[in-house]
Amino acid sequence: MRSSKILGPGVLAVSLALVVNATPALADTTEDPYLHQQVTWGPCLFEPTDGAKPAECAQITVPRDWARPGTGADLHVTISRVRATGTADQRRGVILLNPGGPGGQGSPLAGEIAGLQPALNQAYDLIGMDPRGTGEAGGTTPEQKGFRCAIPEDQLPPEDALLDARDRSRDSIRLHQQTAKAVAQACQADPIAPYITTWQTAHDMDLIRALLGEQKLNYLGYSYGTWLGAKYASLFPAHAGKMVLDSSMNWQGRLQAGFEAFPVIDQRQFDDVYLPWVARQFPEQVGSTAAEAKQTWEQVRAYYATQGMAPDNYDGIFVGNGSEIQWLLSAIVFVVGAQALHGQPQGLTSVPAALRAQLDARSQAAFDVPAAQLTAARVVAKGLGTVSTNGTRIAVACGDQANHSAAWYKALSDAQGPRYPLFGWAYGLTEPCGFWRGLPEHPLPTLPREVAPDVLVVQGEFDPQTGYEQAASAVRAAPGVTMVSVDDSPFHGQYAVSGNPCVDGMVNVFLLNNSRPGNSTCPGVPLLGEDEVYPVAGPVRSGPHAATAAAGVLSTLQQAVQELISSVNAGR
Numbered sequence: 001m002r003s004s005k006i007l008g009p010g011v012l013a014v015s016l017a018l019v020v021n022a023t024p025a026l027a028d029t030t031e032d033p034y035l036h037q038q039v040t041w042g043p044c045l046f047e048p049t050d051g052a053k054p055a056e057c058a059q060i061t062v063p064r065d066w067a068r069p070g071t072g073a074d075l076h077v078t079i080s081r082v083r084a085t086g087t088a089d090q091r092r093g094v095i096l097l098n099p100g101g102p103g104g105q106g107s108p109l110a111g112e113i114a115g116l117q118p119a120l121n122q123a124y125d126l127i128g129m130d131p132r133g134t135g136e137a138g139g140t141t142p143e144q145k146g147f148r149c150a151i152p153e154d155q156l157p158p159e160d161a162l163l164d165a166r167d168r169s170r171d172s173i174r175l176h177q178q179t180a181k182a183v184a185q186a187c188q189a190d191p192i193a194p195y196i197t198t199w200q201t202a203h204d205m206d207l208i209r210a211l212l213g214e215q216k217l218n219y220l221g222y223s224y225g226t227w228l229g230a231k232y233a234s235l236f237p238a239h240a241g242k243m244v245l246d247s248s249m250n251w252q253g254r255l256q257a258g259f260e261a262f263p264v265i266d267q268r269q270f271d272d273v274y275l276p277w278v279a280r281q282f283p284e285q286v287g288s289t290a291a292e293a294k295q296t297w298e299q300v301r302a303y304y305a306t307q308g309m310a311p312d313n314y315d316g317i318f319v320g321n322g323s324e325i326q327w328l329l330s331a332i333v334f335v336v337g338a339q340a341l342h343g344q345p346q347g348l349t350s351v352p353a354a355l356r357a358q359l360d361a362r363s364q365a366a367f368d369v370p371a372a373q374l375t376a377a378r379v380v381a382k383g384l385g386t387v388s389t390n391g392t393r394i395a396v397a398c399g400d401q402a403n404h405s406a407a408w409y410k411a412l413s414d415a416q417g418p419r420y421p422l423f424g425w426a427y428g429l430t431e432p433c434g435f436w437r438g439l440p441e442h443p444l445p446t447l448p449r450e451v452a453p454d455v456l457v458v459q460g461e462f463d464p465q466t467g468y469e470q471a472a473s474a475v476r477a478a479p480g481v482t483m484v485s486v487d488d489s490p491f492h493g494q495y496a497v498s499g500n501p502c503v504d505g506m507v508n509v510f511l512l513n514n515s516r517p518g519n520s521t522c523p524g525v526p527l528l529g530e531d532e533v534y535p536v537a538g539p540v541r542s543g544p545h546a547a548t549a550a551a552g553v554l555s556t557l558q559q560a561v562q563e564l565i566s567s568v569n570a571g572r
Contacts, residue, residue, distance in 0.1 A: 452480030
């Protein structure tokens with residue numbers, strides 16, 4: 001997650017939509033005051049991404065606490081809609097979309113997926129949602145920005161502290177845990193925190209289903225969105241339609257286990273896929289082999305520290321490296337630092353022709369200059385490390401299930417650091433859930449057997465944000481669920497955003513033709529700037545592929561949506 005260090009009170013989105021039309025509610029068991037509201041559609045606050053279809057937005061009133069409707073002030077959840085473009089007999093219902101997080105705003109996703117998958121939009125109304133606590137996408141007023149934790153500045157380490165989790169001194173450990181404790185206490189102190197949970201959001205989703213007049217809620221969720229979708233289906237199996245769970249957590253197990261595995265899967269992607277790619281693209285600057293690139297990376301890490309960049313912040317650029325945009329950013333920071341370290345001329349001028357335009361665009365977006373004008377000093381001055389104040393992310397991650405103690409996380413850091421240094425040292429010291437107090441009020445059930453035939457999991461082999469093993473564990477623990485594995489893929493988010501025709505075809509057959517694939521494997525697609533796939537040994541068993549994926553360049557819209565899915569789930 002990326003956020004600024006602007007600290008403010010916890011709030012939830014409240015805004016008005018212009019009335020365009022109204023949708024009557026469907027009779028149901030939902031509490032009458034909420035069931036009988038009118039859904040009024042009007043303009044959305046956010047600017048649509050280039051290539052996305054126009055959406056309309058509305059607000060739904062939900063109880064603060066579904067266990068005690070009518071107590072406390074109501075909340076408001078923003079939804080979006082892109083109507084099905086097909087005829088009435090072609091329409092198959094609605095698909096609710098979620099980009100993950102926890103804490104990701106999903107209302108822009110309806111128009112984006114509609115733009116990327118027009119055949120899907122022909123058959124379905126696509127429904128986006130800004131879940132409770134996330135605010136309202138495009139909103140700029142405090143009440144539209146969502147639940148932000150009000151962390152007192154004096155409880156955080158000084159801004160000039162060059163934190164390095166590899167430093168195991170008492171002071172270093174204290175400062176790292178100080179941040180985690182301050183975040184947890186500030187978030188939990190907000191009175192809205194107990195009501196920002198998956199259990200509550202799943203009930204919001206079922207109200208939305210009823211208000212839209214649908215007997216079944218079909219669903220496409222990425223990352224944490226797989227947890228949310230699986231828990232919706234577990235709580236409301238009679239209303240669960242087709243469920244596509246892309247880049248999956250182990251929704252049959254512990255939510256926190258997915259975060260605890262971050263150091264393992266980050267290191268695997270970094271060592272086995274990312275560094276070999278960097279060495280192929282920038283051999284003159286970082287070395288021509290993965291081993292040489294890794295040595296250079298360590299040297300650049302030390303160099304940036306001498307220039308005023310905290311080593312933790314440098315490491316964080318490569319953590320959760322799950323999108324093409326993030327790969328470009330991390331490569332820019334790495335290569336520019338290597339040039340400065342070796343006394344080479346500054347500015348990225350010697351770059352692969354296939355990457356030049358994308359490197360320029362990313363450098364301009366992140367550092368306000370094209371790549372050829374970027375210097376290491378400018379990278380340091382920009383300041384890429386921040387403390388997250390995203391209260392929704394913390395409240396859900398720490399409030400859904402029981403947590404381990406801070407001492408347990410410290411021991412995890414001690415164990416993971418030597419083996420997975422990219423994030424293993426830092427994660428266990430910086431996890432706020434170690435300081436979260438109390439137990440969840442509402443247990444979350446596992447997926448019932450009757451729902452399993454309508455669930456399809458899609459998972460990349462080297463995803464650095466939701467590990468392949470997590471997805472496989474969920475599928476093994478839910479007999480009847482099937483999984484499409486994507487061989488050699490290092491990115492987070494597969495369907496519609498990875499440019500993989502095999503993946504898109506399998507998911508569309510399921511959603512459009514009512515034929516769910518069995519357990520199968522799709523080949524990966526070439527990485528940035530390359531026209532072939534470099535196979536890497538990993539957890540996906542080798543064997544015949546369903547098809548041969550074509551090489552291609554992601555569209556601007558695909559890159560933007562992939563970056564949305566990755567950034568809200570990055571855990572940094």
